[in-house]
Amino acid sequence: MDCLCLVWALDKLHYYLYCSLFEVITDFNAVKSLHNMKNTNRHILRWQIAIREYRGNMNIAHKARNIHKNADGLSSPYSGHLSEDRTLQKVNKCAWWQSWRKEPIEHCHTCDRCQNANKSTDKKFGLLTHIQEPQSPWEAAHMDWVTALPPSGDNAYNVSLVIVDRYSKTAILVQCHNDDTSMDTALLLWSRVISLTGLFENIISVRDPKFTSALWTNLHRLFGTKLSFSTAYHPQTDGLAERIIQTLEDMIRRFFHSSTGQTPAMLEKGWNQRLPEDTLRKDLIDINPTSSSFKMMLFKVKHHEKQSINDAFDYAKQKWDKSHKLQNFKIGDLVLVSTFNFNDIKGPKRLKYSYVGPFVTFALHGINAVQLELSGELENKNPTFPVSFMKPYQPADKELFLVGTQLV
Structure with missing residues (x-):
């Protein structure tokens, strides 16, 4: 030849x-x-x-x-199927059998290589769920890091620890260094935050090594604080801290928060602090109300805050669910995981497979997170993934393609 x-x-x-x-x-x-x-x-x-x-x-x-x-x-002649329609067109030119439409379509849907290589254009899985709202200030807090900052001050601080109260949306920024250990972070949290706010009942944070270390977890176990970590590649869980980070330089204390309709000081203390600009006004607001009026005002503020949070969640859920859909995975299901966030997959980055797997579902964490039994290149990664980065795997029916059929 x-x-x-x-x-x-x-x-x-x-x-x-x-x-x-x-x-x-x-x-x-x-x-x-x-x-x-x-x-x-x-x-x-x-x-x-x-x-x-x-x-x-x-x-x-x-x-x-x-x-x-x-x-x-x-x-070498190419082979493969780009879509159901093109595969059926090729089959129709040269062969016919009783189920000549059904079997090629099923083959396209269950092809292992196609399921891993093809990008998904469908809605992502996972509807918006509501984290339980606290009933008092500093009952629950969000934590995250702002890294890669230019050194500032005599101590050359280059990292900022962001702590946000989930109830009042008050934010505290603690300057620190990139090489601080979990012990340094715990001491800063105790001296700069807990000394002012008291102990938290729940801390929502990212899976940073300092937050997942044995010292940090054992310390908060003694304090009775629950540590809630966000799912890998799902920053929306810690979205409150992420949003504070995005608007860090532009945030003004006197602005109303979009979800509560009040300033953090009004929700936490019952009044807004006086600023220098207030002294230029003729109609100064009385910040020392009587005891009865103070209680009534605080009650109205809390009622308004709850209603505003519910309205904000309903609006956010409506917007989120438009581009997402519910997918109820079960233990034992085979799923594929998106490689969008994996930079260590072998092969050229531009030509790497869109999905890797299949993997077996090991445990379910709510409706938006699934724990998998990982193997191969992903064996050392965190086994819990958001459902938005997964899709069901459809195994092929091998007996269907082993049975001989007569072609006409």
Whole structure:
């Protein structure tokens, strides 16, 4: 076959090769001796006669297959199915059987390589769920880091620890260093935050090594504080701290928060602090109300805050659920995991598979997080993933494609 390819190529390109010196590279070593073959069949003799005129101008060189892949790809016919419609069109041109529509479509849906390679254009899984709201200030707090900041101050602080009260949306920023340990972070939290707010009942944070260390977890176990970590690749869980980070430089204490309708100081203390600009006003607000009016005002503020939070959640859920849908995975289901956040997958980044797997569902954490039994390249990663980065795996029915059918 390789000898026939050589004869065909010389016949098609003889306009460019005639009276010119050229080299033929092949991965089949026997082609080098095509001119000198003896005791051959009639096909070889006919090919020797066809290339005889190039004997003095042509040099045949051998190149191993493992380093000759560019030509090997051109000589190999492609195969595959880009979609159901194209596969059915190809099948319809050359064959027919009783279930010629059903079986190709099922084959396209259950193809292992296609399920891993094809990108998903459907709605992502996972509807918006509501984290339980606290009943008093600093009962629950969000924590996150602002890293890669330029060094500032005499101590060259380059990291800021953001602590946000989930009830009043009050934010406390603690300056620290990038190389601080979990012990340093605990001391800063105790001296700069807990000394002012008291102990938290719940801390919602990212899975930072300082927050998942044995010292940090054991310390808060003694305090009776529950540690709630966000799912990997799902920053929406700690969205309150993320939002504070995004608007850190532009946030003004006197602005109303969009979800509560009040300033943090009004919810936490019952009044707004006086600012220098207030002294320029003629109608100064009385910040020392009587005891009865203070209780009534605080009651109205809390009632308004609860209603505002419920309205804000309903609005956010409506917007979120438009682009997401519910998917109830079960323990034992096979799923594929998106490689969007994985930069250590082998192969070119541009051509890596969109999904990897399948993996078995090991445990369920609510409706938006699933724990998997990982293996292979993902064995050392956190096994809990948000459902928005997964899709069900459809195994192929092997018996369907092993049964012979008569073609017409």
